[in-house]
Amino acid sequence: MDLLSKIGSYNFLVEPFHCDFSNHIFIGHLGNHLLNAADFHSNERGYGMDYLNSVHKTWVLSRFVIEMNEMPVAYERITVDTWVENVMKFFTSRNFAILGSNGNALGYGRSIWAMIDTRTRQPVDILQERDGLITRYIESEEPCPIAPFQRVKVAKDAEIHQTIATHYSDVDVNGHINSVKYIEHILDMWPLSWFKTYRLQRIDIAYVAESYFGDTLHFAVEQRSDEEYDIMVLKSSDNGTEKKEVCRCKLKFVKK
Amino acid sequence: MDLLSKIGSYNFLVEPFHCDFSNHIFIGHLGNHLLNAADFHSNERGYGMDYLNSVHKTWVLSRFVIEMNEMPVAYERITVDTWVENVMKFFTSRNFAILGSNGNALGYGRSIWAMIDTRTRQPVDILQERDGLITRYIESEEPCPIAPFQRVKVAKDAEIHQTIATHYSDVDVNGHINSVKYIEHILDMWPLSWFKTYRLQRIDIAYVAESYFGDTLHFAVEQRSDEEYDIMVLKSSDNGTEKKEVCRCKLKFVKK
Numbered sequence: 252m253d254l255l256s257k258i259g260s261y262n263f264l265v266e267p268f269h270c271d272f273s274n275h276i277f278i279g280h281l282g283n284h285l286l287n288a289a290d291f292h293s294n295e296r297g298y299g300m301d302y303l304n305s306v307h308k309t310w311v312l313s314r315f316v317i318e319m320n321e322m323p324v325a326y327e328r329i330t331v332d333t334w335v336e337n338v339m340k341f342f343t344s345r346n347f348a349i350l351g352s353n354g355n356a357l358g359y360g361r362s363i364w365a366m367i368d369t370r371t372r373q374p375v376d377i378l379q380e381r382d383g384l385i386t387r388y389i390e391s392e393e394p395c396p397i398a399p400f401q402r403v404k405v406a407k408d409a410e411i412h413q414t415i416a417t418h419y420s421d422v423d424v425n426g427h428i429n430s431v432k433y434i435e436h437i438l439d440m441w442p443l444s445w446f447k448t449y450r451l452q453r454i455d456i457a458y459v460a461e462s463y464f465g466d467t468l469h470f471a472v473e474q475r476s477d478e479e480y481d482i483m484v485l486k487s488s489d490n491g492t493e494k495k496e497v498c499r500c501k502l503k504f505v506k507k
Numbered sequence: 508m509d510l511l512s513k514i515g516s517y518n519f520l521v522e523p524f525h526c527d528f529s530n531h532i533f534i535g536h537l538g539n540h541l542l543n544a545a546d547f548h549s550n551e552r553g554y555g556m557d558y559l560n561s562v563h564k565t566w567v568l569s570r571f572v573i574e575m576n577e578m579p580v581a582y583e584r585i586t587v588d589t590w591v592e593n594v595m596k597f598f599t600s601r602n603f604a605i606l607g608s609n610g611n612a613l614g615y616g617r618s619i620w621a622m623i624d625t626r627t628r629q630p631v632d633i634l635q636e637r638d639g640l641i642t643r644y645i646e647s648e649e650p651c652p653i654a655p656f657q658r659v660k661v662a663k664d665a666e667i668h669q670t671i672a673t674h675y676s677d678v679d680v681n682g683h684i685n686s687v688k689y690i691e692h693i694l695d696m697w698p699l700s701w702f703k704t705y706r707l708q709r710i711d712i713a714y715v716a717e718s719y720f721g722d723t724l725h726f727a728v729e730q731r732s733d734e735e736y737d738i739m740v741l742k743s744s745d746n747g748t749e750k751k752e753v754c755r756c757k758l759k760f761v762k763k
Contacts, residue, residue: 266539266543267543267546267556267679267680268539268542268543268679268685268687269539270679270680271675271676271678271679271680272675272678272679272680272682272720273680274680277676279676283522283524283525286524287522287523287524290523300523325680418695419527419528419694419695419697419698419699419702420527420533420535420691420694420695422527422528422699423523423524423526423527423528424523424526424527424528424529424530424581426528429524431524435676438675438676439674439675439676441675442675442720442721443675443678443720443721445675446675464528464698464699465698465699
């Protein structure tokens with residue numbers, strides 16, 4: 252079989268209804284475009300969900316970083332380049348470049364994925380899948396000039412800033428609260444006035460466990476500086492007061 | 508100037524992250540595609556936002572109906588056809604057909620729009636704009652085989668089923684709560700289990716007034732039958748307990 256290029260390029264139009272009050276794309280919708288690009292890239296190359304679903308396996312997003320020099324605006328045509336940077340037994344790293352219509356770099360992304368068996372929910376050896384097909388697509392030379400994932404530490408007794416119920420629109424086809432919905436709910440803790448002065452420059456998010464419809468989500472926040480916040484999302488269910496960690500996230504804002 | 512075709516056709520991929528737990532597109536995301544098609548169609552023909560913004564005018568969505576025989580699923584390629592059905596002094600009607608990849612009709616939409624001056628917020632005469640350019644695109648023969656907009660009546664003292672704060676992610680570039688976000692918040696009143704048995708067949712929504720970041724939204728519900736609900740969304744602001752109507756909506760579900 253002939254190999255496709257290692258880097259896949261996907262074009263997206265920034266839709267006006269995906270933009271915030273300042274006419275820039277919401278980071279959640281941008282995140283969706285990155286995840287779509289990952290999906291297209293892996294399916295086209297034979298190690299995507301299309302194939303994995305047929306063998307009762309799936310990719311699980313473990314870490315996600317987006318760092319933007321500039322957020323695209325409504326009607327802008329952007330290109331998301333994506334490639335597999337490295338593959339290990341239980342994790343693979345996939346990078347992204349977000350390009351403007353002139354090919355200028357608007358920002359970059361990094362992600363780490365695990366593969367699980369959907370029946371046992373246990374990790375599986377990525378290198379064994381299709382005789383290691385994915386390793387033929389490793390692209391380690393392409394630059395991704397942003398820092399690797401930053402560890403986030405939030406004390407379990409940090410102040411809960413927001414508690415929300417989960418709804419129909421939060422749930423994806425896996426029955427889980429959608430990965431980018433956490434990002435949306437996290438940013439919704441800030442008032443509109445905040446986003447008039449600041450824009451989100453970088454987000455690091457680590458997905459620790461799934462949450463489900465009916466879970467209540469609690470958002471613990473620790474402020475690191477005027478422009479940096481660490482957040483832990485915890486879940487509790489109807490029949491218990493125990494809170495379990497779902498994800499943790501670091502936000503870095505910059506003045507506009 | 509040569510005229511373009513009266514009917515515009517726009518292709519969309521149903522993105523996996525725009526689908527609900529059952530793998531069918533969320534009605535809000537489908538509504539976004541319809542509004543995007545309207546935007547593309549009117550811009551291409553010279554009476555869209557691109558032109559209107561340059562003369563301090565804008566389109567305002569007044570009524571919106573979507574009725575679906577079948578909701579498309581993830582990765583399906585759909586086409587949205589849209590055309591102007593009629594134009595009067597202060598309102599124009601625009602219809603939609605939502606087609607599957609085989610050209611089969613998945614459903615239809617209807618909408619009514621007003622044009623306003625963005626400085627005075629007053630309605631303007633659509634027929635005077637660009638010497639009535641829009642009237643050269645009226646397409647009254649194309650069928651749209653769904654009932655016209657159904658009036659919705661909800662008693663002002665109907666039970667408030669849900670009260671929510673508005674957030675950053677609700678606000679669009681006009682500074683208003685986004686039209687389709689109301690639909691999302693309305694459907695979020697039902698539990699996931701409801702959508703396992705029922706699907707939304709038709710929604711009629713009338714936009715009465717704008718709401719803004721910081722407003723609190725109240726959702727009054729009157730049940731008409733097992734499968735039909737009338738809803739009024741009201742807003743209140745921090746400095747008052749008075750509730751004002753924002754929009755009203757009729758939902759018609761059917762058993763799956």
